[in-house]
Amino acid sequence: xxxxxxxxxxxxxxxxxxxxxxxxxxxxxxxxxxxxxxxxxxxxxxxxxxxxxxxxxxxxxxxxxxxxxxxxxxxxxxxxxxxxxxxxxxxxxxxxxxxxxxxxxxxxxxxxxxxxxxxxxxxxxxxxxxxxxxxxxxxxxxxxxxxxxxxxxxxxxxxxxxxxxxxxxxxxxxxxxxxxxxxxxxxxxxxxxxxxxxxxxxxxxxxxxxxxxxxxxxxxxxxxxxxxxxxxxxxxxxxxxxxxxxxxxxxxxxxxxxxxxxxxxxxxxxxxxxxxxxxxxxxxxxxxxxxxxxxxxxxxxxxxxxxxxxxxxxxxxxxxxxxxxxxxxxxxxxxxxxxxxxxxxxxxxxxxxxxxxxxxxxxxxxxxxxxxxxxxx
Amino acid sequence: xxxxxxxxxxxxxxxxxxxxxxxxxxxxxxxxxxxxxxxxxxxxxxxxxxxxxxxxxxxxxxxxxxxxxxxxxxxxxxxxxxxxxxxxxxxxxxxxxxxxxxxxxxxxxxxxxxxxxxxxxxxxxxxxxxxxxxxxxxxxxxxxxxxxxxxxxxxxxxxxxxxxxxxxxxxxxxxxxxxxxxxxxxxxxxxxxxxxxxxxxxxxxxxxxxxxxxxxxxxxxxxxxxxxxxxxxxxxxxxxxxxxxxxxxxxxxxxxxxxxxxxxxxxxxxxxxxxxxxxxxxxxxxxxxxxxxxxxxxxxxxxxxxxxxxxxxxxxxxxxxxxxxxxxxxxxxxxxxxxxxxxxxxxxxxxxxxxxxxxxxxxxxxx
Numbered sequence: 111x112x113x114x115x116x117x118x119x120x121x122x123x124x125x126x127x128x129x130x131x132x133x134x135x136x137x138x139x140x141x142x143x144x145x146x147x148x149x150x151x152x153x154x155x156x157x158x159x160x161x162x163x164x165x166x167x168x169x170x171x172x173x174x175x176x177x178x179x180x181x182x183x184x185x186x187x188x189x190x191x192x193x194x195x196x197x198x199x200x201x202x203x204x205x206x207x208x209x210x211x212x213x214x215x216x217x218x219x220x221x222x223x224x225x226x227x228x229x230x231x232x233x234x235x236x237x238x239x240x241x242x243x244x245x246x247x248x249x250x251x252x253x254x255x256x257x258x259x260x261x262x263x264x265x266x267x268x269x270x271x272x273x274x275x276x277x278x279x280x281x282x283x284x285x286x287x288x289x290x291x292x293x294x295x296x297x298x299x300x301x302x303x304x305x306x307x308x309x310x311x312x313x314x315x316x317x318x319x320x321x322x323x324x325x326x327x328x329x330x331x332x333x334x335x336x337x338x339x340x341x342x343x344x345x346x347x348x349x350x351x352x353x354x355x356x357x358x359x360x361x362x363x364x365x366x367x368x369x370x371x372x373x374x375x376x377x378x379x380x381x382x383x384x385x386x387x388x389x390x391x392x393x394x395x396x397x398x399x400x401x402x403x404x405x406x407x408x409x410x411x412x413x414x415x416x417x418x419x420x421x422x423x424x425x426x427x428x429x430x431x432x433x434x435x436x437x438x439x440x441x442x443x444x445x446x447x448x449x450x451x452x453x454x455x456x457x458x459x460x461x462x463x464x465x466x467x468x469x470x471x472x473x474x475x476x477x478x479x480x481x482x483x484x485x486x487x
Numbered sequence: 488x489x490x491x492x493x494x495x496x497x498x499x500x501x502x503x504x505x506x507x508x509x510x511x512x513x514x515x516x517x518x519x520x521x522x523x524x525x526x527x528x529x530x531x532x533x534x535x536x537x538x539x540x541x542x543x544x545x546x547x548x549x550x551x552x553x554x555x556x557x558x559x560x561x562x563x564x565x566x567x568x569x570x571x572x573x574x575x576x577x578x579x580x581x582x583x584x585x586x587x588x589x590x591x592x593x594x595x596x597x598x599x600x601x602x603x604x605x606x607x608x609x610x611x612x613x614x615x616x617x618x619x620x621x622x623x624x625x626x627x628x629x630x631x632x633x634x635x636x637x638x639x640x641x642x643x644x645x646x647x648x649x650x651x652x653x654x655x656x657x658x659x660x661x662x663x664x665x666x667x668x669x670x671x672x673x674x675x676x677x678x679x680x681x682x683x684x685x686x687x688x689x690x691x692x693x694x695x696x697x698x699x700x701x702x703x704x705x706x707x708x709x710x711x712x713x714x715x716x717x718x719x720x721x722x723x724x725x726x727x728x729x730x731x732x733x734x735x736x737x738x739x740x741x742x743x744x745x746x747x748x749x750x751x752x753x754x755x756x757x758x759x760x761x762x763x764x765x766x767x768x769x770x771x772x773x774x775x776x777x778x779x780x781x782x783x784x785x786x787x788x789x790x791x792x793x794x795x796x797x798x799x800x801x802x803x804x805x806x807x808x809x810x811x812x813x814x815x816x817x818x819x820x821x822x823x824x825x826x827x828x829x830x831x832x833x834x835x836x837x838x839x840x841x842x843x844x845x846x847x848x849x850x851x852x853x854x
Contacts, residue, residue, distance in 0.1 A: 381585055381587040382589060384583070385587040386589075387553075387573070388575060388580065388581050389600050390573075391601075395604060400589060400591075403591040406591075
């Protein structure tokens with residue numbers, strides 16, 4: 111036992127000596143002295159190595175343990191220094207600000223500054239090639255898009271129709287589907303997976319699939335023809351194009367929202383349903399008077415999320431109809447892209463984006479207030 | 488009139504009646520939560536289902552309510568076979584352990600909901616709601632939501648909801664176990680009064696034997712899905728038919744001492760007489776032992792004493808406690824001794840009792 115302790119003592123003596131010498135080196139002035147000290151250190155190191163080689167296996171183990179302990183002590187000292195530094199900083203600065211930096215960075219540079227740029231830019235006739243040549247025009251951009259642009263007002267109307275149609279259709283389908291899928295059996299779990307699959311697929315592949323299916327000679331019209339119905343050219347008909355695209359976006363997002371609603375359903379305690387059973391409630395009454403009211407918080411969340419997403423929808427329109435035919439499926443998101451990136455009229459695009467932002471905030475605010483009041487009553 | 492009758496009821500979890508093919512095999516192999524239970528709950532009784540947790544008492548109650556499917560057997564209410572009826576059609580009301588109020592409805596709406604579904608005319612609903620709220624004393628709370636009520640008040644709302652349905656039978660699943668001790672004893676007396684007032688059948692599940700003894704007039708003791716004994720509180724207490732019932736009922740339960748392979752004997756902690764010296768009384772056993780520990784119950788003391796390797800409880804009505812590790816002497820009279828056989832069943836045969844008593848006496852004297 112004492113032998114092993116001696117190992118540690120000797121090891122520490124060596125290390126202390128080396129560390130001391132290192133400190134001296136830092137203070138040393140002449141180059142010669144430094145060289146001399148460095149050779150002394152390497153001498154000590156070789157001595158230590160020789161000592162290590164002379165140890166037997168048991169002592170080597172002890173030697174390694176002491177080595178570890180020494181390293182640990184050194185690390186602790188380092189950490190202590192860091193802690194002191196941290197305390198020093200946080201005394202003057204609320205740590206919350208530091209933790210905010212990553213999120214704030216994203217928000218400032220990718221949301222707030224561009225938004226401000228957008229608002230300012232909407233008042234200019236923007237020339238992106240030589241930005242200082244842009245000229246201030248006041249509300250000219252807004253005036254133009256509302257009065258001269260044939261498609262802008264149509265796009266607003268279409269966007270609102272699109273949003274309401276998708277939200278209502280989605281809510282009805284998802285709630286019904288979720289009540290059916292919330293049971294935990296093999297067939298239900300399989301269907302859950304199948305319903306969720308479109309959400310994983312990219313909008314591009316989903317759109318291409320549906321373009322083929324909605325073709326005048328596609329599978330949907332073929333099925334309709336079995337029943338003797340002549341299906342329209344879904345995507346190329348002014349009266350059906352918007353609804354066709356809306357239906358596809360709903361189909362894609364069902365899986366995601368069903369999952370959210372299932373989570374909401376599973377949060378409803380089962381005893382409530384048992385009490386309802388004893389209260390002679392049939393399944394429709396249970397659904398209407400118990401499931402839906404208890405699910406309302408989840409439904410509000412789904413409603414607002416989907417509403418905002420519908421206002422922003424772009425990819426499906428771009429891929430399937432490109433706003434056509436004759437602007438019948440033009441929505442604001444696509445109109446802004448079209449004005450900016452296709453026609454290179456950034457002033458118009460920015461003004462359109464401001465209008466879209468205002469519409470989204472107004473609708474979201476109203477919806478939120480409406481549901482909040484409802485749940486309070 | 489409307490006795491509840493269970494005939495050979497079996498419940499195995501995870502097995503549905505719909506899969507008839509597998510049933511016979513499963514009946515033999517499955518773990519039975521309720522095992523071949525046949526009981527009759529008389530009209531107007533306050534029946535208590537009591538047993539340790541996991542003994543199947545709640546399952547049994549839920550089967551009567553119709554919330555749990557029955558694997559095999561029949562349930563009758565009155566002359567009607569309700570085995571396959573929906574819960575709402577059985578003419579029952581249930582009070583749940585966690586109250587099971589609808590959180591989004593007010594107290595009034597909670598009570599109304601069942602009545603509206605039963606298509607009772609509006610004016611009668613109004614009458615019933617106000618009357619049932621009056622019974623539980625919550626008239627001024629009718630527009631509150633359950634979240635804004637205390638535990639006791641919620642319990643009362645659940646009771647009012649049950650009362651408003653004027654059922655033939657009330658089913659209660661540990662309704663008091665979520666209340667604090669004082670409120671629990673208050674609600675206990677209220678429930679007893681309610682039972683007298685409504686004069687309908689109460690079926691009440693509890694694991695608390697004190698609740699069972701104080702409230703019920705008909706106690707059913709269950710263990711591991713089997714009915715052990717059914718009878719009035721004093722019958723169950725004074726005349727247990729097996730070791731389980733003897734140990735489970737009473738505070739604390741009966742002392743059971745195994746004397747040999749064949750017999751064990753039992754005596755209640757209260758049924759001992761404390762004496763100073765051995766008076767060699769006829770038909771009594773003198774026990775001389777030491778106190779291992781004691782509990783102070785206020786007016787009485789409960790002593791844990793060494794009993795030939797095992798331990799036993801004895802209870803003394805006294806204001807002064809004895810000290811730990813001191814001697815304690817008492818006698819157990821012959822008439823207070825219960826004899827159980829090797830299968831833990833009660834022995835009623837007089838001759839056998841004699842034999843067991845003699846053996847007990849003999850082995851006590853040996854020491």
